[in-house]
Amino acid sequence: MKWRLLTALSAAIILGALFSAYVPDLHGSQTGLSPTDKIMISKAGAVRSMASSAPGFLSGGGLLAAAEDVEFAQPVSHDVTLNIPPVFKCNPFDHTLVVNLEGPGGEARRNHILREFGKKGLRGRFKFWPAVNFGTDEQLAQETGMKKCPCDAKKGCALSHRRIYETMLAEQWACATIFEDDVTLAENFTSRIESAIDSIPPFDVILWGFCPGGAKPRHGPKDQSSVPILRYGWPGSCVHAYTVSLQGALMLTQANTPVQTPPDGAMDGMHWFRDRTMLHIDRSGGVITGSYWFATPQLSWQGVEADNLDGGV
Template structure:
């Protein structure tokens, strides 16, 4: 049942910023390595059953998507699996608000934790005012927009990075993301400019992922789609486009 929670209490119970593991019904074997890592680190988690679009998008979700807008954004049809992924993350945003949580740590069920993951959380560094990407690809940032937290540096994202495999999200950012995903018309990573969302990139990353094609992934098409986002006719007439272009030119790669 989509949205159903299963709670596993570990040695370290996080009530204000719970760890949510986004998974699908029947993917027990796929998520077990991650759950084993969490258990060994003494961390508690909650399973959130996402939207399964592998056999078509369930009818109850059709009012929450806009296929025409997605076509305009991506310049191609958005697949049901891509919509399902975005809807699953939208469920997380809604849940944070409905539960009254200060925020949450979100892990897709194929995320791979680094040995530093538990230390980062125990230091409270995940409790950001907006959001922080714990894993990402194509991370670029303005080097002077940074701050130290323990042994890590947080860089403010200058543009879209990819992956939603591991991130931390405050209630404020959950509300912002819910607004831009009502209705869903873009891929899960990410439906808005990360710089506009005041998102931060954790360096070094504290979570990892399998390379494309090297491990289980329902959503690789979603991640490939991001490169096409935001391109539309007339953008050259928008001041926002030129501000973003200058920012991207000044940005430098961070992370791996």
């Protein structure tokens, strides 16, 4: 009878030693395991090392010991100012860029812009943006599957615009106003837009001029004085004068990387390739696929004289 008792006692001692060696101590005391031997299963199912267990948690299970161990977050106790950070407040003229070919090739159009903008209140308030040379640009060739350019001029134009969007994202500009270098501006262009700034809605793109039915207007509207009303919708192609928001820059960069379509094509969700952005939207024919707005009356157009100048991209 004694030997049976001794055998049971010995077995209990051995089992106890094994249990203490392989089961973590629920009271937080050190076991025979080194810190690198302890593991935890993450929510994603991955196994990672645990140097020690946090107080109040099971070492391997991640379960709270008691509900009172979790603190309540506290709401703010002061009045909240209903403002957003300055980076998201759009003044269309904080960043004003004119796409133009550097060097002698773009000189005629640069001179046009200097005259036109000088008359319309934008002197000293804009910069030229280097246009992609579709005859030589290596990135354009790579993105369009060419060994080298000359490449598609419209896709070169799209890459010029996309590089502005990428700069906006890198610098966190709230918005930027982009012109092509054959643009003509309505009378009092700057002051009329500034009068509408406080009523600008959340947007991806605001078109200050456009091409109804794809045809370039060669003359401005009769109304050359009204403060523009912004209307929701897509009035037609062309991007000779528009403001794009930071959110719009993200969408258009995603939609046209690598470059696949002209810049105004990237604004049409029906033309977005491989459904790379805004996957939740309805892409049926005739459906507006972004937060697009346009000015009435139009404040810009592409006149014949400027459009026929050398250096177009």
